[in-house]
Amino acid sequence: MTPTPLDRAMDRVDAAANAPATGFDAGPPVAPPSETLAPALSYDGTTGELFRLWLKTTLLAILTLGFYRFWGRTRIRRYLWSRLSLLDDRFEYDGTGMELFVRFLLVIVVVLLPLGTIGLVLQFAGLPLIWVAVGRYATLLVVFFLSLVGHYTGQRYRLSRSLWRGIRGGLDGSAWRYGFRALGYAALGSLTLSLIKPWQNVGLWRYEARYTRLGSRYLAFEGRGRDLFKAWLWAVIGGFFAALGTIIGVLVIVSIATLAIVAATKYAGLSTPIVVNSLDVLALAGGVTAVYVIGLLAVSIVWLAITARFERNWLVYSVGRTRFGEIGFALEATTRDVRRLRIGNFLIWLLTLGLGWPFVAHRTLRFYARTLRLDTVGIERLSQSEEPSRPPASGLAELFDTTGFA
């Protein structure tokens, strides 16, 4: 792939950041990949095929006023899973649209209707303002917590419907316990300006990995947040100043444009500057919104670009320290790979308002197939688990989980 100007610019930033004189951390130590680690994963899905399938399922979803989306989601997962192979054997997804739909209905009754009723009462019962505010924040908190729980139950559902060589995956552990952990980390994160993030990543992945299994064998991860702290600290500092610079840049451009319009009005000999007197509410609101959206977009992209280095370090670290019984892993990806993946996924997500999730998943699978190395010695000894193999679908995930595979 040819590097874009953004790639080249960011490579220079990375090179500067890696120069010893600046004192930037070069990233946590990672065990050198052993001789037996080799690419064993491959992905042969194509954007064209996926686009046709996506178009078909999206049109059907529109025709059915949204109801088909559960079946469409299932078909897309079937496609993505079947294009991914390990040691030349394709994965398989055997979930059904109906189980997603039934679970979604259940969640509507158990979660959405109560929350909706509370919302209506808060809006129309004419309670004192303080209670309305308390109620709204409490509702937001509950929704946030449920989204964390939904992430876990969604992951459990997807893994339990994933098979390789007839061996079924799974995720044990408690989604509520995971939700409380994640909520705790989020609270600490907001208190510490997100400096807790390395520990958050390590803690949550340790929990999830310990319960993730294929057949009867579980993943295991050992890592320490402090190994990643320096990399994250620099990412936060760099990201903060870059974001600040972007905001200032946007404001400067807007000011210059406004001044230019005023000057042009004066130059044209009009007695009153157009901008001040007859700029109407809609134009003003539209302009403010446009500046806000463009600014937010620019800040998000700059933030993703700057923190890509940390994310790459985290991926290499977490994958390198995760084991699957006797099988070890390594990830060989450059910061540029990770940056492209994340910025691209963010833009797809944003520009399609989330409807483009299949392409986010597609790019992510392709990324892992290209970068993941593993030693597959003894993989033949994997055996089916005795655990109940098909836990119910996750309705919470249907509502709240916004990860690429939801």
Added chain:
Amino acid sequence: MPDFLASYVDGVSAARRRVRASVGEHGIALAKAEGGYITTWSYDEISLVQDEGSRGPLRLARDLARLTVDDPDFPAALYAAAPRLRPGTPSRRLPGALAAIAVSVGTVAALGLALPWLTEGAVALIPIAAEERLGDREVADLQILGEPCVNAAGQAALDRLVDRLTAHAGLPFHAKVVVESVEIVNAFAFPGGRIVVLRGLLDESKSADELAGVLAHELTHASKRHALRHQMASAGIGVLAEMVLGYSTTGDLGAFIAELTYSRSEEAEADAGALVLLREAGISSAGFADFFERLSHTTEASIPTYLSNHPSPADRLAAVRAGAVEGTTPALAPTDWNALKRICADAPPSNVTPSRRKRS
């Protein structure tokens, strides 16, 4: 019996075996590649692994055991022996798809039809006191547009006009009307009889009778609880959209659609109610009609103004003219009217200015 090379896993371990699969009359016999019978899969107990896409090998499942066959001739041989396994063609799936679409649309339509009925029920549940508090809060929110006009003499005159209009109306709430310093020709009825008249509309009124007509119209919207009903319906549409689409953002769209305008019948209801209020107060309806007529001829602005969210002026003007009401005295004494016109004298002019052009 045709023979195919295949790969086989038994559903217990991940150990893969090369096998020879023979497509027979009742099932597929599996034998080790180097010789030696393994098992026979009866066609009744196996299924196709569906992969969405024509590329790649064909995969068969018996419970968790899997048979993967890469030979391009295998599908034809298999479907010939076991037609049940052949994937459905699009034309065979069409009736099912159409039925699914019909059921979906029917379900949503039923929910949509139930919505007005649900809204009525919900509106009836809201106590008047709560509606007044809701209205107060929304009026407070609107002040983001401009300062309220607080000249005491002007407000007293306005209150006298409102009292005269509502004296015989038997409104369930105590109406509160305020003027805000915004140069837009418009007025809003909020829940609980809270009414906001924008300064632009006051400036545009040539007499107290004209303003009285507009106020009577808005007061009728309030007494019929139109604003409350609209807000309840939009909240309901939001919940409905969220249920159907699974996006919470579409709630805003629903709210926008529902709150954009009053319906034709609600406007007609408010006009008719305004004539009743004017008659009971002994105020001539000629001012109301004049105001209407003048606005429909002169203004065209890029911001929503009085007529743009009050549809079909011609029909309504005709209806108001037809139901003309004779007045006994002017709506306000000249001194009161002059005081009311100066209600915004103390307020700074708003920074919101519509671009208004005369029609050529």
